[in-house]
Amino acid sequence: MRIRIVDAFTDRPFAGNPAGVLLLDAFPDDDWLQSVAMEVNHAETAFAHPLPKGGAADWALRWFTPVAEVAMCGHATLATAHVLHTGGAHEGPVRFATRSGVLVATPGEDGWITMDFPTAPLTAVEVPAGVAEALGAEPLVAFDTGPNVGDLVVELADEKTVLGLAPDHKALGAYSARGIIATARAEDPARGYDFVSRCFFPNVGIDEDPVTGSAHTALAPYWSERLGRPELTGLQASRRSGLVRTALRGDRTLLTGRAVTTIEGELLTP
Numbered sequence: 001m002r003i004r005i006v007d008a009f010t011d012r013p014f015a016g017n018p019a020g021v022l023l024l025d026a027f028p029d030d031d032w033l034q035s036v037a038m039e040v041n042h043a044e045t046a047f048a049h050p051l052p053k054g055g056a057a058d059w060a061l062r063w064f065t066p067v068a069e070v071a072m073c074g075h076a077t078l079a080t081a082h083v084l085h086t087g088g089a090h091e092g093p094v095r096f097a098t099r100s101g102v103l104v105a106t107p108g109e110d111g112w113i114t115m116d117f118p119t120a121p122l123t124a125v126e127v128p129a130g131v132a133e134a135l136g137a138e139p140l141v142a143f144d145t146g147p148n149v150g151d152l153v154v155e156l157a158d159e160k161t162v163l164g165l166a167p168d169h170k171a172l173g174a175y176s177a178r179g180i181i182a183t184a185r186a187e188d189p190a191r192g193y194d195f196v197s198r199c200f201f202p203n204v205g206i207d208e209d210p211v212t213g214s215a216h217t218a219l220a221p222y223w224s225e226r227l228g229r230p231e232l233t234g235l236q237a238s239r240r241s242g243l244v245r246t247a248l249r250g251d252r253t254l255l256t257g258r259a260v261t262t263i264e265g266e267l268l269t270p
Helices: 030-040 074-086 131-135 159-163 216-227
Strands: 002-008 017-023 044-050 059-064 094-098 101-107 113-118 123-125 141-144 151-155 179-185 195-201 206-209 231-236 242-249 252-257 259-266
Touching (some): 002 074, 017 030, 030 044, 030 059, 044 074, 059 074, 074 259, 131 151, 131 179, 151 216, 159 179, 159 195, 179 216, 195 216, 216 231
Parallel strands (some): 059 094, 151 179, 195 231
Antiparallel strands (some): 002 017, 044 059, 113 252, 123 141, 231 242, 242 252
């Protein structure tokens, strides 16, 4: 069985966010899927299989972290679309049937892929007591992102503060279903991005996610309103880092990025 490791939201190896991708004939039992994801040990491993022609979707898609299945994952969806297009398994836009509904990934020029995701509903909330201590910085505002994303978004004073965070990951797990998205306006948009973020997801076994597509379904509406533009570019800063182009379309958010296959091999476990 062929398995691939794909770096998503980047155009070069060893950057962006790595995801395992397996194309199957059907989904085996959940324990097997979770065991493979634990063995791959990246933020997410994507499992996909083709669906009968003529339906609402072309492929079924599920995502697992090393410890849990998740309801939405942008970078592993991008990685799967990249594998389908570069390997010749699918041409043109691909419709994925997922726990978050049908998600469409459309290939563009020079390897760019645009994904159509539901926009996360942002609800302003009081900054929970203890978040500043756990994060290591005082949030200006906080927002709940709803059940699909399951995070708390906090805006910090500036880009430097976001980049300098050294949070208590275990403590952050108390404040949302998945984790915390910390963000700030870009210090200098001439560098090619409009806002910066970092994502900490201790509740699904990921202390810090390198580049998170799903987080940008919440960051896009927030910063588009703040900056007065529907189309933006976000930098998710981590050791690997990556850029996510966002375009707000009402209750949908378009996420555009590139991907690179870095490893191909055989999964020997039946």
